[in-house]
Amino acid sequence: MTPVKVGLLGLGTVGSGTATVLKRNAEEIARRAGRGIEIDFVSTSKSELPSGLGLANSRISADPFDIVNDPEISIVVELYGGDEPAKSLVLQAIDNGKHVVTANKALIAKYGNEIFAKAQEKGVIVAFEAAVAGGIPIIKSLREGLSANKINWLAGIINGTGNFILTEMRDKGRDFEDVLKEAQALGYAEADPTFDVEGVDAGHKLSILSSIAFGIPLQFEKTYMEGISMISRDDVNYAAELGYNIKHLGIARRTEKGIEQRVHPTLIPKRQLIANVDGVMNAVLVQGDAVGPTLHYGAGAGGEPTASAVVADIIDITRALTSDPENRVPHLAFQADALSDTPILSMDDVESAFYLRLSALDEAGVLANITQILGDSSISIEAFIQKETKISDGKADIILLTKLVNEGDMNQAISKIEALDVVSGAVTRIRVENLS
Amino acid sequence: MTPVKVGLLGLGTVGSGTATVLKRNAEEIARRAGRGIEIDFVSTSKSELPSGLGLANSRISADPFDIVNDPEISIVVELYGGDEPAKSLVLQAIDNGKHVVTANKALIAKYGNEIFAKAQEKGVIVAFEAAVAGGIPIIKSLREGLSANKINWLAGIINGTGNFILTEMRDKGRDFEDVLKEAQALGYAEADPTFDVEGVDAGHKLSILSSIAFGIPLQFEKTYMEGISMISRDDVNYAAELGYNIKHLGIARRTEKGIEQRVHPTLIPKRQLIANVDGVMNAVLVQGDAVGPTLHYGAGAGGEPTASAVVADIIDITRALTSDPENRVPHLAFQADALSDTPILSMDDVESAFYLRLSALDEAGVLANITQILGDSSISIEAFIQKETKISDGKADIILLTKLVNEGDMNQAISKIEALDVVSGAVTRIRVENLS
Numbered sequence: 001m002t003p004v005k006v007g008l009l010g011l012g013t014v015g016s017g018t019a020t021v022l023k024r025n026a027e028e029i030a031r032r033a034g035r036g037i038e039i040d041f042v043s044t045s046k047s048e049l050p051s052g053l054g055l056a057n058s059r060i061s062a063d064p065f066d067i068v069n070d071p072e073i074s075i076v077v078e079l080y081g082g083d084e085p086a087k088s089l090v091l092q093a094i095d096n097g098k099h100v101v102t103a104n105k106a107l108i109a110k111y112g113n114e115i116f117a118k119a120q121e122k123g124v125i126v127a128f129e130a131a132v133a134g135g136i137p138i139i140k141s142l143r144e145g146l147s148a149n150k151i152n153w154l155a156g157i158i159n160g161t162g163n164f165i166l167t168e169m170r171d172k173g174r175d176f177e178d179v180l181k182e183a184q185a186l187g188y189a190e191a192d193p194t195f196d197v198e199g200v201d202a203g204h205k206l207s208i209l210s211s212i213a214f215g216i217p218l219q220f221e222k223t224y225m226e227g228i229s230m231i232s233r234d235d236v237n238y239a240a241e242l243g244y245n246i247k248h249l250g251i252a253r254r255t256e257k258g259i260e261q262r263v264h265p266t267l268i269p270k271r272q273l274i275a276n277v278d279g280v281m282n283a284v285l286v287q288g289d290a291v292g293p294t295l296h297y298g299a300g301a302g303g304e305p306t307a308s309a310v311v312a313d314i315i316d317i318t319r320a321l322t323s324d325p326e327n328r329v330p331h332l333a334f335q336a337d338a339l340s341d342t343p344i345l346s347m348d349d350v351e352s353a354f355y356l357r358l359s360a361l362d363e364a365g366v367l368a369n370i371t372q373i374l375g376d377s378s379i380s381i382e383a384f385i386q387k388e389t390k391i392s393d394g395k396a397d398i399i400l401l402t403k404l405v406n407e408g409d410m411n412q413a414i415s416k417i418e419a420l421d422v423v424s425g426a427v428t429r430i431r432v433e434n435l436s
Numbered sequence: 437m438t439p440v441k442v443g444l445l446g447l448g449t450v451g452s453g454t455a456t457v458l459k460r461n462a463e464e465i466a467r468r469a470g471r472g473i474e475i476d477f478v479s480t481s482k483s484e485l486p487s488g489l490g491l492a493n494s495r496i497s498a499d500p501f502d503i504v505n506d507p508e509i510s511i512v513v514e515l516y517g518g519d520e521p522a523k524s525l526v527l528q529a530i531d532n533g534k535h536v537v538t539a540n541k542a543l544i545a546k547y548g549n550e551i552f553a554k555a556q557e558k559g560v561i562v563a564f565e566a567a568v569a570g571g572i573p574i575i576k577s578l579r580e581g582l583s584a585n586k587i588n589w590l591a592g593i594i595n596g597t598g599n600f601i602l603t604e605m606r607d608k609g610r611d612f613e614d615v616l617k618e619a620q621a622l623g624y625a626e627a628d629p630t631f632d633v634e635g636v637d638a639g640h641k642l643s644i645l646s647s648i649a650f651g652i653p654l655q656f657e658k659t660y661m662e663g664i665s666m667i668s669r670d671d672v673n674y675a676a677e678l679g680y681n682i683k684h685l686g687i688a689r690r691t692e693k694g695i696e697q698r699v700h701p702t703l704i705p706k707r708q709l710i711a712n713v714d715g716v717m718n719a720v721l722v723q724g725d726a727v728g729p730t731l732h733y734g735a736g737a738g739g740e741p742t743a744s745a746v747v748a749d750i751i752d753i754t755r756a757l758t759s760d761p762e763n764r765v766p767h768l769a770f771q772a773d774a775l776s777d778t779p780i781l782s783m784d785d786v787e788s789a790f791y792l793r794l795s796a797l798d799e800a801g802v803l804a805n806i807t808q809i810l811g812d813s814s815i816s817i818e819a820f821i822q823k824e825t826k827i828s829d830g831k832a833d834i835i836l837l838t839k840l841v842n843e844g845d846m847n848q849a850i851s852k853i854e855a856l857d858v859v860s861g862a863v864t865r866i867r868v869e870n871l872s
Contacts, residue, residue, distance in 0.1 A: 021726045025586050031651055031774035032583050034762065129581070135727035137581025144580075145565070145573020147468050148747030150461050215467055273712060273733065283731075290457045291571035291744035294734035295719075297709065298727060308727035311584030323759030326470065338467035 003036030004318045007067035007098075008058075009089060010079035011044050014103055014130070016053060017303030018077065018310050023054030025311075033315045041067045068093040075317055077310060078102040087111055094118050094126070101313040103130035103306055109204035109220040112211075116331040123325035127313035132205040133158050133282045135305035136298040137312065142212050142286065143333040149288030151213040153253035155266075155435055158205045160280035160300045161189045161196040162228050162248040166265075167278040170236045170245065176229060188280060188301075198227035199248070199263040206250030209284070210261050214254055214342065215334035219261070222344040226264035235357060235428060238399045239267050242383055244355075245275040246430065258343040260350050267355050267401075267432040274435065285435060293436075348408035353382065353432035356400040356414070361422040362389040367398070369420055377413045379405045395424060401432060439472030440754045443503035443534075445525060446515035447480050450539055450566070452489060453739030454513065454746050459490030461747075469751045477503045504529040511753055513746060514538040523547055530554050530562070537749040539566035539742055545640035545656040548647075552767040559761040563749035568641040569594050569718045571741035572734040573748065578648050578722065579769040585724030587649040589689035591702075591871055594641045596716035596736045597625045597632035598664050598684040602701075603714040606672045606681065612665060624716060624737075634663035635684070635699040642686030645720070646697050650690055650778065651770035655697070658780040662700035671793060671864060674835045675703050678791075678819055681711040682866065694779040696786050703791050703837075703868040710871065721871060729872075784844035789818065789868035792836040792850070797858040798825040803834070805856055813849045815841045831860060837868060 008015055019039055022029065030036045039055060043064035049055040061067060068076055068089050076093040078100060080086045086107050093100050094115070102108065108115070108128050119126045129139045133156065142151070157163050161183050168179040180197065183189040195201040207220040228248050239246050244267035253260040268275040273295055277283040282300025287293050299305035320328055330336060360366045367386070374381060383401040390396065402410070414427045444451055455475055458465065466472045475491060479500035485491040497503060504512050504525050512529040514536060516522045522543050529536050530551070538544065544551070544564050555562045565575045569592065578587070593599050597619050604615040616633065619625040631637040643656040664684050675682050680703035689696040704711040709731055713719040718736025723729050735741035756764055766772060796802045803822070810817060819837040826832065838846070850863045 017726070021584050025584060025725070028586050028651070029584065031770040032579075032766070034766070034771045034774075135582075135724075136730060137577050140576060140581045141573050143468075144752060145576045145748055146571075146744065147751045148457050148461060148465065148744045150464050215464070273709060276709060276712065288571075288744060289461070290453070290740040290747075292735045292741055294572060294732075296730075296732060298730035304726040305728055308582065308584045308724060311726075312581055315583045316580060319763050319765060320759065322763050323756065327755050327758050329755060330468070330470070334467045335470045338470075 001035045003038040004074050005038055005040040005072050006075045006077055006314060007041040007070060007073040008039050008077050008079070009043050009064045009067060011042055012079065013303040014306045014310065015079045017307035018079070019053035019055055021304060021307045021311050029311065029315060033318045035318055037314055037318060041070055041073055043067050064089055065092065068096060068098065073098060075099045075101060075314055077314070078104060080104070082106055083110070090115060090126070091118060094122050094124055097122055097124060099124045099317045100126045101310055101317065102126065102128050103310055105131040105201070105204040105208065109207045109218060112208070112218040116336065119331065120336055125317050125320065125328060126331060127317060129313050130306050130309035132208050133284060134298065134300040134302065135308040136282060136284065136296050136300065137309070138209070138284045138296045139212065141296055142209065143329050146286060146288050146291060146294065149290045151254070152287045152289060153251065154209055154213055154284060154286045155249050155251045155274070155433065156206070156209065156284035157247055157274065157277050157282050158250050158284065158300060159196055159202040159248060160282055161193070162202070163278070164188055164280045165197070166228060166231070166236070166246055166248060169231070169233055170240065173233060175233055176231060197229050199225035202248065202250045202263045206252060206261060206263055209250070210252035210259065212333035213252060214259055215332070215338065215340050216259065216342055217339050219344050222261060224262040224264070224347045228265050230428065231265050234397065235430065238357060238385065239355065241385065242401060243270055244268060244432070245270055247275065249433070251433065255345065257349060258345040261344050262347065262350065265430050267430055269434060272435055348406070350407045351404050352407065353404055354402045354410055355430040355432055356402065357428040358398050358417065359395045359424050360398055361394055362396045363422055366422045369422070370398070370417055373413050373416045374402070377409045379409065379413055437471045439474040440510050441474055441476040441508050442511045442513055442750060443477040443506060443509040444475050444513050444515070445479050445500045445503060447478055448515065449739040450742045450746065451515045453743035454515070455489040455491055457740060457743045457747050465747065465751060469754045471754055473750055473754060477506055477509055479503050500525055501528065504532060504534065509534060511535045511537060511750055513750070514540060516540070518542055519546070526551060526562070527554060530558050530560055533558055533560060535560045535753045536562045537746055537753065538562065538564050539746055541567040541637070541640040541644065545643045545654060548644070548654040552772065555767065556772055561753050561756065561764060562767060563753060565749050566742050566745035568644050569720060570734065570736040570738065571744040572718060572720065572732050572736065573745070574645070574720045574732045575648065577732055578645065579765055582722060582724050582727060582730070585726045587690070588723045588725060589687065590645055590649055590720060590722045591685050591687045591710070591869065592642070592645065592720035593683055593710065593713050593718050594686050594720065594736060595632055595638040595684060596718060597629070598638070599714070600624055600716045601633070602664060602667070602672070602682055602684060605667070605669055606676065609669060611669055612667060633665050635661035638684065638686045638699045642688060642697060642699055645686070646688035646695065648769035649688060650695055651768070651774065651776050652695065652778055653775050655780050658697060660698040660700070660783045664701050666864065667701050670833065671866065674793065674821065675791065677821065678837060679706055680704060680868070681706055683711065685869070687869065691781065693785060694781040697780050698783065698786060701866050703866055705870055708871050784842070786843045787840050788843065789840055790838045790846055791866040791868055792838070793864040794834050794853065795831045795860050796834055797830055798832045799858055802858045805858070806853055809849050809852045810838070813845045815845065815849055
């Protein structure tokens with residue numbers, strides 16, 4: 001059988017990784033797919049392609065639209081990232097009846113509903129395993145491997161840079177800013193690190209996971225996102241003292257009122273396997289009603305790990321080329337006409353436990369005042385630590401762990417605590433999840 | 437579209453779980469599959485089916501061949517386990533052009549090559565996700581999710597009973613026999629526990645994983661299997677002292693000489709995530725050349741977790757009903773005519789590090805004798821502990837960790853050590869893997 005012809009949009013880290021993997025494992029891949037896979041056309045501003053990538057016979061063009069409009073190409077692999085020109089290219093490729101593989105989480109999170117509708121209309125596949133958690137086959141596991149289950153919740157470490165920073169802060173007692181600079185120097189974090197450390201990247205990925213777990217349309221705009229820039233070394237240490245690690249989690253949970261979709265730093269008991277996922281690694285914990293908990297762990301970024309997912313999608317499409325479109329795995333796991341309108345909850349309606357850290361004058365009655373405020377809002381205290389008073393300012397750190405409370409109630413109580421004369425500065429507030 | 441009609445062979449734990457999941461999640465499953473799934477025919481010796489399983493309209497027969505020969509049935513689900521009548525039923529179902537889902541690892545490990553050849557001839561699918569690691573979608577991850585990779589090795593905790601026993605021995609200082617009795621009482625272990633504790637069950641599963649990872653025919657008969665019954669509480673404690681947990685692992689590794697396929701107790705560094713997979717849980721660590729390490733964790737047994745895999749397979753088949761047989765995912769991950777004849781290595785040719793424990797008289801020169809023997813075989817020592825001499829017999833436990841050595845050489849050296857007058861009894865020998 002003639003090889004499947006692929007057009008590659010972008011030859012950066014993931015694009016080069018994709019070409020490298022397809023070349024190095026060509027024999028292995030053909031034995032699996034039953035057919036060769038050939039990168040026939042590459043978009044690049046360069047006048048020739050780098051050697052060693054097996055692209056000696058590939059055509060090149062500086063205009064990516066040449067590729068999506070080329071009649072020879074069956075599968076377009078979009079690796080530009082971001083909104084444009086990625087979105088126009090993908091829509092044009094679909095319009096031309098081509099299948100698409102993309103690693104672009106922002107594109108799928110923001111425009112996936114529109115893109116999948118068009119793909120369905122044209123009978124083509126848009127595959128996006130590489131958009132979430134790099135090489136971990138989590139999209140496939142949720143859409144197919146766990147398809148018997150009603151998913152109750154999932155929680156993921158889905159941004160490697162953030163996890164690297166928190167791991168270094170804990171293991172080496174370093175400060176956030178310091179580690180962030182190293183991550184940038186190592187090439188983990190973007191020069192503008194906002195997407196990583198403010199939770200936007202994780203938010204894109206979580207909204208995709210949430211959609212395929214619960215059968216709801218993509219709703220990135222309703223995702224709550226909180227970053228890790230306010231986490232101090234003290235918080236990391238106090239959490240450890242209480243038996244927790246702090247992780248930047250994306251959490252999606254089905255409740256009776258609607259769906260929680262939130263990204264934020266979270267205390268997790270150290271005994272949980274996912275609390276021990278360190279460095280740049282990613283992991284997603286999924287709770288299904290039949291299977292119970294499953295954990296999916298691996299490299300969440302990098303050229304070849306992401307290429308692993310891109311190429312797996314290409315192989316899947318190669319195998320599915322002759323199957324009837326209506327019998328394929330639906331883009332969002334559930335049939336397009338069977339998505340549900342379960343609402344995404346506002347954070348005020350989300351219930352969780354909290355870690356609170358505050359600095360207070362070491363005076364009689366301080367603790368009584370604080371516990372009074374919490375008690376008035378029916379917030380129970382699970383654990384409490386008062387650290388030694390600092391001689392410099394006569395203040396002491398007070399750390400509290402609460403039981404489950406509505407976030408709206410917690411925020412009101414925090415405002416009251418911050419208004420106390422003896423309490424200085426803001427109360428640091430980190431959510432706690434037992435994940436069991 | 438009319439529902440797909442399923443025939444269920446066996447209504448034990450997994451059969452009841454399958455019916456329960458299909459009933460409870462019927463709406464969710466139909467939204468995913470695009471079509472309902474109905475258990476139309478059940479084989480049971482009872483005159484009526486238990487209520488509450490959604491089987492009120494199902495036909496029943498005491499003769500399972502009535503089901504595999506029934507023209508209404510599209511998918512036969514075989515949950516008898518063991519060799520016969522499972523094998524004859526599956527072959528007959530295939531002969532009749534029916535797709536098959538099975539949770540039967542012994543059947544696939546021993547007769548898979550024959551079964552898949554017949555399935556290919558007839559153009560039907562035999563799906564067996566439930567045969568390995570229960571609800572963890574590890575077959576799908578290896579066959580599809582990681583299909584871009586050359587798999588270098590995999591290592592799995594794939595027998596929950598064995599892992600439960602080792603966890604209890606470590607955490608509660610209990611003896612093997614004692615925990616085994618509890619596992620039997622809890623229903624984890626079979627009344628005849630040989631399959632669990634002697635590694636046969638794990639051997640069945642490992643030979644399946646090895647085949648789909650490396651593209652070789654199933655070769656259960658060449659799998660090396662060693663159980664956990666010789667592991668003592670002392671070994672568990674000494675391993676912990678050295679920074680290791682003992683796990684019963686199935687390991688498949690590609691080497692230049694051939695493929696290692698072995699099941700045995702193994703020391704793993706505690707810092708490894710898989711070393712912390714405890715109790716009845718399963719996990720498989722896979723090392724791919726592009727993706728790096730991925731870990732797949734979840735429940736390896738039990739009614740609903742196993743049903744999760746069975747039902748996912750039914751959904752996959754439902755979706756694939758109209759696709760061309762030659763474009764489906766191959767049974768053993770690689771196209772049937774592209775399997776390789778890479779040999780499975782004999783254990784003598786397998787290289788690993790070793791933990792050795794021996795009891796010796798506390799005399800001058802004992803250690804010199806032992807290290808001399810190891811040195812003569814070019815076996816380097818990585819760590820060494822001599823415990824206190826017991827007053828009762830004047831003997832002391834000596835524990836050694838070696839560096840990498842060929843198993844054949846290790847066995848020869850052990851024979852020489854055991855022949856020393858000052859060494860009493862056999863040398864306990866456990867392999868060590870760093871899994872990195």
